[in-house]
Amino acid sequence: MEYALDERIGKPELFTGRKEELSYFLKWINDVKEKKSQSTALLARRKMGKTAIIERLFNITFYKNDGIIPFYYEFKEKKMWVVDFCQEFFLTFIFQYIAFKTRKTEYLMPEYSGNFNKAAQIAKSEGLDYLCGIIENVAVAMTHDNLDILWEIVRNAPQTIAFRQKEFIVQMIDEFQFLNAMIYWDKEKKHLADDLAGGYLSTAEKKIAPLLVSGSWVGWLMDILIMTLPARFIYYILGNMPADEAVEMVYKYSQFFEIPVTEETAYLIAEMAEGSPFYISSIFRSLYKQKDLATPAGLTETLEFETLNNQGIIKATWMEYVQKAFSKVNDRNAKQIVLHLFKQKGRELTRTEIKEQLKLEMSDKELELKLEALVKGDIIDQGQTHFDFRCVHDNIFDKVFRGVYQKEIEHFEVSEIKKEYSRKLDSLEARYRELRGKYNYHMGYFAEYLIxxxxxxxxxxxxxxxxxxTRYLPADFNFCFYSRVWRYDSSPEYSRRYNVDIFARAQNPGDYSIIGEVKNRDRRKFSREEVEAFEIKFQEIKKNEKLDRVVGFIFSRGGFTQEAEKYCREKSIACSKNEKWLE
Ligand SMILES: Nc1ncnc2c1ncn2[C@@H]1O[C@H](COP(=O)(O)OP(=O)(O)O)[C@@H](O)[C@H]1O
Ligand SMILES: [Mg+2]
Known part of the structure; x- marks a missing residue:
């Protein structure tokens, strides 16, 4: 697949997992053609991978070129005059539209990004004359006093064009909450346009151009959606990655950044990060000088650095977030409340309990506003009811926060945090040993990655x-240099989904590539039916990847049934159950 939009993740291969989310939203995008998809809000705290998913959705939709035109716009945390904003929003859309229709990706980065005349000229020269009317219309509206109308035309532009051209557009708007907080009516940026989002009340209902909005300030975004856009959006909450995807990401980053891990530390990293892609990526990108991720002790030190050192990517990111949230409620009590909730981990406290336990001297109303602001800033979570509160569930954030503030509030030794990391890693190590023991493994819990x-x-x-x-390899087979060695997931743009554990592409076309399956956490023997199922995937990948010389390979720790063995021999599918592959 070609990646039209340059993704912020860096190399496209780094994108890992998110299978459930991608398949949900690809279906959602596809359903736009049936006018079935309702505008949706993708919610998660910062760095959970929202933008990664949205940019990937943009690229897949662009590449598929299947009647749905993607539009992506990200609000920055930067004050803007409404006229400048409308121009940027509108021309971003127009150029992305032109890029899609002409299949010329250079228009995604136009040279004349702020120029209406140029935009109209390009539209004309590309045979999209019908865009000229609306471009002119917006250019005229920009010079008028009534800026409400400008915003209305711009906001409705995707829908207007979709309607007139009988097309479908998905509008993906990232960090949507800033629409109500960063745009000003006047050039001097004194009069905040604090309800531009409200305009989406009817726009968001249009099924020919639904919205996928996202935001890192979840509480704040929810507030806008509930108060000003009631019932217009479905909420999709993005959680951490499931364990298998987290482990895959660890191995992928390890390979990409050339930082070795062992099977044990791979498990520990995925578990410590609780499946957060940001934590996993930060552990690998950490600036800690003696970084060694191949031992539990080295991992502990890296985590400590990331949590407690000002150069830690994790600490820096969280502190920036916390300080912004606190700037709205800044005082000692706010910190105390957050710390108190962290101490009561797993429990919810009512407002009254918080007030009594902390002996706070403030009115109920004052406390309510403070708690609300903390919830809006995602620093604490709302409990079961509107009156209950609890700490966010995130064992690294908790330590960053305590590392910074606890000292200031009570007597507290930061070394306690180091001990907590050690204890947590010890208990995870024990769990890892237990897991291996369950299968009687000395090694090879993640056999696919070892192979x-x-x-x-x-x-x-x-x-x-x-x-x-390894049995049944062709007579002229040799292992060789591979230009790519990884799992293979049939790209999500294909409707039929399948994957295999091994796809090694030979660098030199004269050598054999390998497509393989690994069966590990199952003591059953590999059956003939399973070989046949593998063969189908093998043929499909061979065709998709235009491979000429390629062998199939099955590693099954539990061995093979007699029929499977016979079938593999006949079909020259290589087999092994030898654990030396894992050492
Ligand atoms: N699916 C993923 N695969 C690999 N890395 C990811 C993935 N999702 C997120 N990341 C990592 O986490 C970082 C933060 O993700 P991002 O999409 O910017 O989060 P958000 O938009 O929610 O703030 C990315 O720069 C990337 O390093
Ligand atoms: Mg983002």
Missing amino acids: LEKLRMQAREKNDFFKSI
């Missing part, structure tokens, strides 16, 4: 050895 590692690093050098522990 990938072997193919990447060792198989070519120890060609004879690895051949000797």
Whole structure:
């Protein structure tokens, strides 16, 4: 797939998992054609991977070129005059539209991003004359006094064009809450336009151009949606990644940044990060000088650095967020309340309990406003009812916060945090050993990644050895250099979904590529039916990837049934159950 929009994640391969979310939203986008999709808000605290998902959705939709035109706009946390904003919003849309219709991705980064005349000229020269009317209309509205009308035309532009051209557009608007907080009616930026979002009351209902909005200030965004856009949006809450995706991400980042991990530390990183893509990426990108992610002790030190050191990416990110939230309620009591809730982890407290336990001297109303503001800033969570509150569930945020503030409020030794990390890692190590014990494994809990590692690093050098522990390889087979060694997920743009554990593409077309399946956490023998199912995927990948010389390979720790074995021999599908592949 070609990635039209340059994704902020960096190399597109780094994008991991989010299978459930991608398939949900790809279906949602597809359903726009049936006018079935309702505007949706993707909610999660900052750095949870919202933008990563939205940019990927944009690229897939752009690439599919299947009657739905993607539009992506991100609000920055920057004050803007409404006229400048409308111009930017509108021309971003127009150029993305032109890029899609002409298939020329250079228009996603137009040279003349702020120029109406140029935009109209380009539209004309590309045979999209029908855009000229609306471009002119907006240019004229910009010079008028009535800026309400300007915003209305601009806001409705995607829908207007979709309607007139009988097309469908998805409008993906990132950090939507800033629409009501960063745009000013006047050039001097004194009069905040605090209800531009309200304009979406009818726009968001239009099924030919529904919105997918997202925001990192969840409480704040929800507030806007509930108060000014009631019942216009479905809420989709983005959580952490499931364990298998988190582990995959750890191995991928390890490979990409060339920072080795062991099976045990891979497990520990995924668990410590609680599946947060931001924590995993920060652990690998950490500036800690003695970073060693191949031992639990090294991992503990890296986590400590990230949590307590001002150069820690995690600490810096959270503190920026917390300070912004506190600037609205800044005082000692707010910090005390947050710390108190962290101490009562797992419990919800009522407003009255908080007031009594902390002996706060303020009115109920005052406390209510403070608690509300903290909820809006995602610093604490609302409990079951409007009167209950609890701490956010995030064991790293909790430590960053305490590391910064607890000292200031009560007598507290930061070394306590180090001990907590050690204790937590100890208990995770014990769990990891228990898991392996359950399967009687000495190693190879994540067998698929170990085999990938072997193919990447060792198989070519120890060609004879690895051949000797693998049956039914073609006579002229040799392990070789591979240009890509990873799992294979049929790209989400294809409607039929399947994946295999191994796809190693030979660098030199004369050598054999490998498509393989690994069966590990199951003691059953690999059956003939399973081989046949594998063969179908094998043929499909072979075709999609235009491979000529390629072998199928099945690693099954539990071995193979007799029929499976016979079938593999006949079909020349390589087999192994030898644990030397995992050492
Ligand atoms: N699916 C993913 N695969 C790999 N890395 C991810 C993924 N999602 C997020 N990340 C990492 O987390 C960081 C934050 O993600 P981002 O999409 O910017 O979060 P948000 O928009 O929610 O604030 C990214 O820069 C990237 O390093
Ligand atoms: Mg984002």
